[in-house]
Structures are given as C-alpha cells and as structure tokens.
Amino acid sequence: MAVKSIIKASEYHDSVSLMIVAKELAKFPGVQDASVMMGTEANKALMEQSGLLTEEAKSATPNDLVISVRTEGNAEEALAEAEKLLNKKAASGGEGVEFRPKTIRGAMKTNPDANVCIISIAGRYAAEEAWEALFAGMHVLLFSDNVSKEDELALKQYGRDHGLLVMGPGAGTAILNGVALAFANVIPAGPVGIVSAAGTGLQETSTLLAKNGVGITQGIGTGGGDVKKAIGGIMYIEGLKALQADPATQVILMVSKLPDEEVEKTLLEQAEKSQKPTVICLIGGKTRSDTVPANVTVASTLEEGALVAAKLAGAKIGDIKGKIAAETAEAHQLAKEIKSVLKPG
Structure with a gap:
C-alpha cells in the first residue's frame, strides 16, 4: 500500500470543488483513501489523522493545494486523475455555457442590482477583493480563511462606518x-x-x-x-x-x-x-x-x-x-x- 502526495503551489480551488474531487478520486481503481485540500495547519492535521500526510505534504503552505492518495495501484496514475478532475472546470467553458465573470467588476456589470459579494479565494488575495466589493457598496460574505487580523479589522471598521456587513473571514x-x-x-x-x-x-x-x-x-x-x-x-x-x-x-x-x-x-x-x-x-x-x-x-x-x-x-x-x-x-x-x-x- 503506497501513500503519495503532490503539492500544487499557489493553486486555489473552493472547498466544495475539492470535496467533490476527493470523492471521485476515491473511486479510482486501487485507491483506498484520498485527500484534496488546501495546505492549512488544520487540514494537515486531518490528513495526518487519516495517514495521508507525507513528508512532502508537511511543507505545504495555506496557499498550496495538497493531493494525497493511499492506493494499492499506481499512485502516479491516481494523482494524474486528480489533476484531470480539477481541470474539468476549465474545460467546461464553450458555446452555450452561461457567461461567468472572472472579476468583481465584471460581475457587477452583468448583475448591476447585486448588493452582496461572496468571496472564496486564497486568503492572501481575499482582502483585496473584499475592499473592491466594499468600495462598490456591496455587503461581503468572506468565505475565505487565512486573512490577517489587521485586514479583518480594517475591513470591518470600514463596513461598520458605511453601513455594510463584512461576514467573515471564515x-x-x-x-x-x-x-x-x-x-x-x-x-x-x-x-x-x-x-x-x-x-x-x-x-x-x-x-x-x-x-x-x-x-x-x-x-x-x-x-x-x-x-x-x-x-x-x-x-x-x-x-x-x-x-x-x-x-x-x-x-x-x-x-x-x-x-x-x-x-x-x-x-x-x-x-x-x-x-x-x-x-x-x-x-x-x-x-x-x-x-x-x-x-x-x-x-x-x-x-x-x-x-x-x-x-x-x-x-x-x-x-x-x-x-x-x-x-x-x-x-x-x-x-x-x-x-x-x-x-x-
């Protein structure tokens, strides 16, 4: 039984997508257990409890994506399958697919009446996007974690002073x-x-x-x-x-x-x-x-x-x-x- 990991540096996916990928990966031939998580300390603790935290995975930062598998089969093939599953979202665009803006500014143009912005990206980028939403007059649901206390305090003080909710981080x-x-x-x-x-x-x-x-x-x-x-x-x-x-x-x-x-x-x-x-x-x-x-x-x-x-x-x-x-x-x-x-x- 082999346990192997790969680290995707500075690669973020929302937690729902990661849970879906982990569930699908567990169905891959030979895979006994799988973990697809951001490299936060809490997530690494969960991986350790499951026997999926390799020496390589221990060095991951909260901004890194960690994929680990325990398998009786080919670990390299299983990890490659995980990457394919993660890339499916990128391949889903095309003719007939609803337009999805990639920026807050673009989303506002598409939905000018929106007054709430949900932010779910890597923590080190989240505060900047929250500021853009607040400056645009929107309430913020900050799903992202790993935002500094200094950023959280400043965002919430601004929200309070301008009648806007800043829900989060986390x-x-x-x-x-x-x-x-x-x-x-x-x-x-x-x-x-x-x-x-x-x-x-x-x-x-x-x-x-x-x-x-x-x-x-x-x-x-x-x-x-x-x-x-x-x-x-x-x-x-x-x-x-x-x-x-x-x-x-x-x-x-x-x-x-x-x-x-x-x-x-x-x-x-x-x-x-x-x-x-x-x-x-x-x-x-x-x-x-x-x-x-x-x-x-x-x-x-x-x-x-x-x-x-x-x-x-x-x-x-x-x-x-x-x-x-x-x-x-x-x-x-x-x-x-x-x-x-x-x-x-």
Whole structure:
C-alpha cells in the first residue's frame, strides 16, 4: 500500500470543488483513501489523522493545494486523475455555457442590482477583493480563511462606518432576505432573527426553528474571529443593531463560539439596548457575566436556544427540557439500533 502526495503551489480551488474531487478520486481503481485540500495547519492535521500526510505534504503552505492518495495501484496514475478532475472546470467553458465573470467588476456589470459579494479565494488575495466589493457598496460574505487580523479589522471598521456587513473571514453560512448563502439551508420566513459567530451553529438553529414551525427574518454570520478581542465583535454588534431596528424581527437569537470575556460583555450590553426578547447560546461554554439583561435568556445548547426562541415567537413547544430529554433518548435508541445492524456477525 503506497501513500503519495503532490503539492500544487499557489493553486486555489473552493472547498466544495475539492470535496467533490476527493470523492471521485476515491473511486479510482486501487485507491483506498484520498485527500484534496488546501495546505492549512488544520487540514494537515486531518490528513495526518487519516495517514495521508507525507513528508512532502508537511511543507505545504495555506496557499498550496495538497493531493494525497493511499492506493494499492499506481499512485502516479491516481494523482494524474486528480489533476484531470480539477481541470474539468476549465474545460467546461464553450458555446452555450452561461457567461461567468472572472472579476468583481465584471460581475457587477452583468448583475448591476447585486448588493452582496461572496468571496472564496486564497486568503492572501481575499482582502483585496473584499475592499473592491466594499468600495462598490456591496455587503461581503468572506468565505475565505487565512486573512490577517489587521485586514479583518480594517475591513470591518470600514463596513461598520458605511453601513455594510463584512461576514467573515471564515464565514460559511448566511441567510439574507430569504436567500441561503454558502452552506446555509433554505428556511421559511418568520419572526426570529439570528446573529451567529459559528456557521454550523447558524445552520443548526435555523433548521431547528423551521422544524418547529418558526421561520427567520435574517441569519447573519460574522465569522468566529469577530468575537475575539482583536476585532471586538464589530460585525456581531452591527448584526444585532440591524435586527433590533427591524420591525419584522420579534425575537433575536444570538449564537457564538465562546467569545473573549470583554467582547461578551459588549454583546450583552448591546442586547440590553433593545426590549426585544433575546436568547443567547455560547458554544463550548457559558456566559461569564454576573448579571444578564432582563430581556436575555441564556441557553446551554443550540437545541435549547432554538426551542426557547421558537417558544418566544409563539410556537407551541411545551416543556422544553422534557422535549430535549425525549429527543435525546430517541436518538440514543436509534444509535443503538444502528450499531446493532452494523455489528459484524
């Protein structure tokens, strides 16, 4: 069994394309496992856990593309197949294919009414493109990661001062005016507004609300770095202000990875400036404030946060803790049944 890698220096592809290529590559004859990722430290750690991190791959930078395969067959042929799959996009252009602009300026000419720009390129180039979008008066969903804190701070300060959202870096989910962006789900309209510094948290709470018959006004993702001291929660606060001023938003749901303590205090102070009922759920911890505003309810899990928000919005939820306990027991029973089915023999 051979494990081999190639590094494509300064070559960027979006994460969805890379996942598709890795899935297709795993079907290649002889391939037991495959990884097609940018060379970030987090991705290299995943590759190491899978036994796909070669000595060559260890030297990759976040701007490099790393392709690794474990195969019983010809590793060189498998790696060549990966490159073919990656190049399919370039070969897909031609007669009858919809025109796709290659620059923000070109996209604006094609779609002059657009007011949101999604940026998903290598981090070292992302800030420059974000500036172009902001200068053009567009909100920015910065899917790209590996943007410096200095760039993030400057972009968000400009956005705040000009009434524009800068969601990210590393923002993978947003739902604006009913439009699901990046990894978001299509959610019905309703009275709950969400601000989240955790993309998966926004995904889960929005779908749980929909499951319980409650829709949302907006789902604003800020990127996890926004609630760190270096950024100070700039976009989180702007998101809160927008929902507090929005007549359609009756209940606000705040979701975040555990913020730095001084930022948490600032977020709670902003929450208190509105009389709207507000729910806060901090993933991986609990609020450290001695006092919580009277209009704020603290939830310990994403499910509890979504159910409390749904109940505040008028949904007939009943006993929330009892509902969570029953669903947890049901999930545990289902897990046991699955394990029983999959058990050898």
